[in-house]
Amino acid sequence: MKILNFHTAIFVLVALMFAAPPEAAFAKERTKYFIFFRDKGEGNSLQKLQSKLSEASKSLSPSALLRREKTSAGENVTYEDIPVEQVYVNALENYGIEIIHRLDWFNAVSAYLDQNQLNAVKNLKFVSRIEPVKKLPLKGMPEEAANIASNPAKFSSDRYGQSYTQLAISDVTRVHSAGITGSGVKVGILDTGFDWQRHEALKTRNVISEKDFIFNDNITANEAGDATGQHNHGTYVFGIIGGYKDSVMIGAAYDASFMLAKTEDVRSEKHIEEDNYVAALQWMENQGVDITTSSLGYNTFDAGETSYTYSNMDGKTTIVTKAAELAFSKGILTMTAAGNEGNGAWFHVIAPGDGFNTMAVGAVSGDDSVASFSSRGPTYDGRVKPDIVAQGVFVYGTRASTDDEYLFNNGTSAATPIASGIAALVLSVHPHLSNVQLRSILRQTANNSATPNNYRGYGLLSAVRAIEFPTIEQQGFNFMMHKVVVDSIDRNALFYMHFNVDNRKDSVLMTLSGVKYKAAIPSFGADQQVKFRFSYYGEDGSYRMYPRKGYLNFNYGSTDVRTTSVSNVTLGFLINQNYPNPFNSGTTVSFVSAFKDDALVEIYTILGEKVKILHAGVINSGLNEFIWDGRDDAGNPLATGVYIARVKMGTDIQASKMLLLR
Template structure:
């Protein structure tokens, strides 16, 4: 067994039990009734299944499952089967209704006795999974900043935001989290479940004021997730660090993305004597969280290669539907939960692939990058055995600042530390738009990641961005109306009455309308009724408080298929204006002017341009705009002020359009 710092390892320790005593899954043939009977809404079993779910869970399930939110997996285990097993003197550890199974430590004699029961389908050993042994490092705070920016520019960047993130700023700023916190978004109203090694949160300054509604120790079977008798020293260190990265709040030290959320904590990993989590702990914890109404789950576990002689999964099992933990993640997603898992820390080893449950179909596997945005060499990568891209997302996973269970802070590296950053951003998105389904959250995070147009198996779709996620348009469907929702962020402010939407259906007719404003930060538009399957393209425009006309997206448009809630960005452009063949610069109006004048220009394609005002001596007076502008007509305004924000003198001025191969100038008169 190889063991290296940063990379997680796997052990199979039987020191606590005799060789004859191993944990097994005991699978049943049925649940005391066949599906067609058990799923009748008037049956006792169906009613019993419903009673095990909180109202919050049912509400979340209905988003994706409709009224048929109970499946056969949700039907409780048949009690007569449980009693039959217990009558043999066998102590049941976990009851797993999703898998129609229980787990227990068994002798060979007990296995033979169980196999005589007609209701027992099979008895299978529980596999053991590895714990991500991410590194903790003592280092100077400046190491977390990254070499791509100077200390001076770093300090200046931090002052752009309202709160002081202390040494944690770089890890969050890489994913635009401070900018979204400044919008008042912190994950409020979202329930997040964390599966890890333990959590010493009640006396930790960064965590003690967070809203934890439930916690359970699936290793020792009690409600204590901090270290207790039977745990080795430091057992709860890893989970405490992950929790702090996700949601810690301690000004001047750490401000996690989802500090306003509510939390459910599951201690699933036993690291005593370098042992590790077992499949059933994870499956039981995930089932428990889902039933309680969790919106998001995040975990940092997986497995590598098992000890010689022990049954092991292989790369061919990384197919999205083999391991118990992967199946559990799939079932949670089918019920509306947004699921995350760390990709793994074996990128530099013989087994360099992602590990279960990161191979699950819809789980968001999160890899690690450096503060400069480069892939961390230890970060595991894909593809899955069936060819899917993994990881989907990456976040900073080296030099990540986090709390430690004994108090204080340190730096650490590992995908365990990048994963909670991404999960926290999902909470920010769902908090802003609570009607979103888990599929919409997943697609939004992927589409707004930095590498979406050229995904690969090193960093997936790229670095996750909180700002791009919350400002990406999304759809809701209520009362047979599709409504698009959009947040705009402009440092110069926005004129609410100027926000418009242009849209076009299959008939090719471009329509323009005004978006409604909710008085806070969201703009909405109700689409007219179309036939299901029609493709709808749309884009937005608005004027900022400087009078500059802005288009979103600056290139292309957004699109969705009527009857579907998935929004995508496309290269297709829609416009109500004719596209010119060359660059055009119109005469300003009014002219002469003494208040504000409008300058129109039109482009044949998306281009980088500058609009600059000069005096008659050729001296620059004001740069009105510089950046990429979409094809078609655009407008900027000038109020007679200079670059230093002082009013210039009355007289003749020239305004110029500059591009790579274009320079056009016109004259105007300013009367002060």
């Protein structure tokens, strides 16, 4: 396997604390490892830590910071953003070690080590542990493209060609007709490579950045050393979400901006390596990506390596799942294929689709029947998966190594770009949405949301229902209601928002701008439950109500809108940032709940190890506070580092990062 290093110069500066490298010749056979460091060179100095955080903020794009503001509760730059300590990297390079990726989020690097280097690194004081980078045999689609490419689509339209059915089943074509096409949203695609500059449906798309994490360059199409079919799968996927050739095919969110990451190696070894995925997510996040979509899946590995087991699909074990969850915590909507294991012995969803917040996408056919190959849930700890489904059978996409050819194929990796495209459409018309709100809307408006199960999750996505779902935007101390109407209506109609608070009713006339109605929400008591609905009065005497029956509701001060009919979707609480933060002797973990209910409040390390149960039992409606003294369940003081406060109510989980300084 060809490896092109990140570093072409060898640093010679080594602190006195590091042992001298062995003089014996290193063994030739090398294996890739994760090397985790004990710290980031901050020691016990709060001033030094703050200086490093300030420097880390300079590496983040303005769009990344803006995206983080929607979910960060004021803490835009965190410990994970601090680069790995350069002195430690220099010391490793002095042993002749080739650093492949710097993984700041995990305070680690990946590198190839021979046995002598491995033995030396194990004894370095700044190294906390070393783990092999697992390699996954690359799996193809459930059916080879050559077997089905010549089959005709069941439906077509003059504009969409043979891509019509896969979009129409989720109402994407109706949304496009309203002028909503994904503009203003940054979508990151992680895949095998992208032959986009050649193909007629891709070369006009807005690709704002691309990177090859296999050879460490900026070429994502095939290059010297690649297998002939290296860029095939990624090119196909890119067409599904972003392609545009009028009367031939149209992608789900063709006007979005795209970041392309080549992470999967399909040469003769057929390996996908975990560190490429982590590095690509980190790269995309720093540039301000809004949504990531990937077809990667990790469960069984090469002979001689320890494979993951079903018990590892618990949302907190695999490094790719941890990376996807970290990306989500920074405001990215992370979406990934559920896997094509439904007909196999594994059967279940695979990492990183097992993540608590990462959306695993299953596959259905054109009649909304679950595909037999689509991986099922639950996760090992009992959560519903997949989250949602889209068409993944007989999906039309772009063919690599051609100027104007297309193909049909099957797989959850064909469904995922459609689902991700729908997410981009929603965000493009509601740019104020956080990833938490966007994920909630996609699940609440899917067609199985009332009875989610482990075959289709919350159901088939509808771009219309998701976009028309009302959203709340906080503007300082005020709140604005947004309601989109996708299909054409009488622009002179009257559109009202009706409130019901403790049987006190009120109505507000909304104003129309484009396809969106807006109105300021009247002030209510803090955390007061507000029921609401909408009415439409046309000049022709027509009248409509939304929803047709009952009310939607929210708690004043929150931006989470709930449907009363949706079961198993708990949206009635919001975790706060702990205070003080950073802390030493103790800190307060708090959250606001709309209901009196059972809740589990736990503390985890940044690597997913549970260290403390703060509360397990009934909590009150309103503010709930719990003090943590920085000790584990056994009463032992914990070391300096980042910890996660996690609150679980029903199936909904929210988390907040904390920094303990000893």
